[in-house]
Amino acid sequence: MRRIFRQSSVALIVFVFSLILAGVGACGQSASSTALQAAPTQTPKMAEQVFKNIQVLKGVPADQVIPAMQFIAASLGVECEFCHVRNAFEKDDKDEKVTARKMMQMMFTANKETFEGKREVTCYTCHRGSTDPVGTPVIFESEPKPATEVAAVPSENLPKADQLIDKYVETLGGKDAILKITSRVEKGTLIAGEMKAPVDVYAKAPDRRIAIVHMPGGDSSTAFDGHVGWLSAPGRPAREMSAAETDNVRMDAELFFATDLKQLFHSFRVRSQEKINDRDAYVVFAFNEGKPPVKLYFDAQSGLLVRLMRYVDTPLGSNPTQIDFADYRDAGGVKVPYRWTIARPSGRFTIQIEELHQNVPVDDSKFVMPPPPPVAAGQKSP
Numbered sequence: 001m002r003r004i005f006r007q008s009s010v011a012l013i014v015f016v017f018s019l020i021l022a023g024v025g026a027c028g029q030s031a032s033s034t035a036l037q038a039a040p041t042q043t044p045k046m047a048e049q050v051f052k053n054i055q056v057l058k059g060v061p062a063d064q065v066i067p068a069m070q071f072i073a074a075s076l077g078v079e080c081e082f083c084h085v086r087n088a089f090e091k092d093d094k095d096e097k098v099t100a101r102k103m104m105q106m107m108f109t110a111n112k113e114t115f116e117g118k119r120e121v122t123c124y125t126c127h128r129g130s131t132d133p134v135g136t137p138v139i140f141e142s143e144p145k146p147a148t149e150v151a152a153v154p155s156e157n158l159p160k161a162d163q164l165i166d167k168y169v170e171t172l173g174g175k176d177a178i179l180k181i182t183s184r185v186e187k188g189t190l191i192a193g194e195m196k197a198p199v200d201v202y203a204k205a206p207d208r209r210i211a212i213v214h215m216p217g218g219d220s221s222t223a224f225d226g227h228v229g230w231l232s233a234p235g236r237p238a239r240e241m242s243a244a245e246t247d248n249v250r251m252d253a254e255l256f257f258a259t260d261l262k263q264l265f266h267s268f269r270v271r272s273q274e275k276i277n278d279r280d281a282y283v284v285f286a287f288n289e290g291k292p293p294v295k296l297y298f299d300a301q302s303g304l305l306v307r308l309m310r311y312v313d314t315p316l317g318s319n320p321t322q323i324d325f326a327d328y329r330d331a332g333g334v335k336v337p338y339r340w341t342i343a344r345p346s347g348r349f350t351i352q353i354e355e356l357h358q359n360v361p362v363d364d365s366k367f368v369m370p371p372p373p374p375v376a377a378g379q380k381s382p
Contacts, residue, residue: 063242074345
């Protein structure tokens, strides 16, 4: 998963779909005042009720299993087949899978007995992107480069979170202008390494959005229909997102992120000032109870949001997603980023918008999840 920019259309399909599976939308620019409140759901099924041959993760909600596997893949720098048999994930034919179970049990025990149940040790603590943890200090071939220093800013000299958010709203064009936007249609190009693919993004107030990547093997979509998120990929039936995935795509799905920020999170804290592309940016931590904080980076001069960091919690650790926004342009009286780069441990891609239209008709059917394909006679439904 870490080195997937191969010279083939298959690599692009695998890469984009792996990021879509992680609940990554194409733009972390928006959410309504209710966007981060999870909708009522039925009692979640446990891992052992959905997946075959679950041993270590028994009692874990089923929708956390895939994010946990993604965390392992990112921590070791591997793909699924490193531990699993392709198309037969329940089999124990590979020694690596047996070892992985032992390592998870070791991690749980260490945290329970040494850190009072807090998750201080994860797969990444030792592996750091390698299948073989380094147990011996490394002798470098040359003098190590000194770490880049970040100028410390006394907390009393940092602006307040309210001031940064208010400046962000005004820089975009002001609350009144933002709230006049009822829909947005964007057409552009997804760039992953040397591979490129057309992408269309449709958004409609208050909380619907779909991003469609037109790949050689077919279209890949990630969407939020106002109630649930769903995904589709070439050769695969569309499926609803897990709760963790939905939390992320819900944040992407609306047009009023800036104006509703103060309602989206119960508290904010300005922690520091950092360099983003050689420009100073204030780092604001946005908190909601029971969830990892979201980090917002506001350009110190322009006031624009230039980076957003968010995390999906899993039983093994947190999967990070970084979204960088750039190329802000005026579109109908509101500044909109025409370029955003989404990065995760598995890789990164950039979407560059070439065409954007505000307040154009978008049919509600655009956001509806396609029905599953019909089951042929004599076949069992999946």
